[in-house]
Amino acid sequence: MKKGKKLYEGKAKIIYATQDKALVIQYFKDDATAFNNQKKSTIEGKGVLNNRISEHILSNLSQIGIKNHLVKRLNMREQLIKLVEIVPIEFIIRNVATGSITKRLGIEDGTVLKEPLIEYCLKDDALGDPLIAEEHIYTFDWATKKEIEKIKKMILRINDFMVGMFRGIGIKLIDFKLEFGRIKINGRNEVILADEISPDTCRLWDSITDKKLDKDRFRKDLGDLIPAYTEVAKRLGILHEQSNITAVNVTKLSSVKKKRK
Numbered sequence: 001m002k003k004g005k006k007l008y009e010g011k012a013k014i015i016y017a018t019q020d021k022a023l024v025i026q027y028f029k030d031d032a033t034a035f036n037n038q039k040k041s042t043i044e045g046k047g048v049l050n051n052r053i054s055e056h057i058l059s060n061l062s063q064i065g066i067k068n069h070l071v072k073r074l075n076m077r078e079q080l081i082k083l084v085e086i087v088p089i090e091f092i093i094r095n096v097a098t099g100s101i102t103k104r105l106g107i108e109d110g111t112v113l114k115e116p117l118i119e120y121c122l123k124d125d126a127l128g129d130p131l132i133a134e135e136h137i138y139t140f141d142w143a144t145k146k147e148i149e150k151i152k153k154m155i156l157r158i159n160d161f162m163v164g165m166f167r168g169i170g171i172k173l174i175d176f177k178l179e180f181g182r183i184k185i186n187g188r189n190e191v192i193l194a195d196e197i198s199p200d201t202c203r204l205w206d207s208i209t210d211k212k213l214d215k216d217r218f219r220k221d222l223g224d225l226i227p228a229y230t231e232v233a234k235r236l237g238i239l240h241e242q243s244n245i246t247a248v249n250v251t252k253l254s255s256v257k258k259k260r261k
């Protein structure tokens, strides 16, 4: 699939056109940002790991009937995906209270929620992705009631599946962010899962030690982000044998690049 012109550049990914109008290429950058771009860095190898981890999770979700934009992974940093019109809402799903909710509502860090909580944020960097109520979505026509009902059902299935998947590899799924997109399939309007699911967009804690295996290592200056993301990939069974070479190459690539600087 030939890469065409750049259509959109976000904080961690770039979208390129292809010859097929319905398909685009999603490129995973090494850039890391936090607190709405206030904190920025480049972490070599992050894009490669997120590409693999997101591919793995989205393929698994596809198998349980969650329609999503992934067509296939093309290489270390790129995936072929279906072009969708992104619903301008970030859907945050929380199983355990940590991060912004603890500060916003004074909830004790680590409080296990009695059922998954869905929060909505308007996807608008200039406004700092503000938290909104479901009613705002309908008042300002950001999505229809039918779309949100469908999305909520998908979210709860995705959460159930992911909690189980991570529990099986000794990881607690604390919270995560999802995005959805509109697409026409066989002439019918549908909403499908889009964007990425990776340690950039999830909070993942080791089940026994509560060690953070996600982007909080960057947000909170804990260091060792690549070893943590590699640990997640290894436990998911993505990095072994031949793929281990990928991990080694990432390390080598980083040291080569550093030497050149």
Ligand code: TMP
Binding pocket: 092, 098, 099, 100, 101, 129, 175, 176, 177, 200, 201, 202, 203
């Ligand atoms: P928060 O506690 O900062 O609101 O984050 C909740 C979850 O959503 C956490 O897993 C990180 C993820 N997230 C994103 O992926 N992108 C974002 O822009 C924000 C604010 C959170």
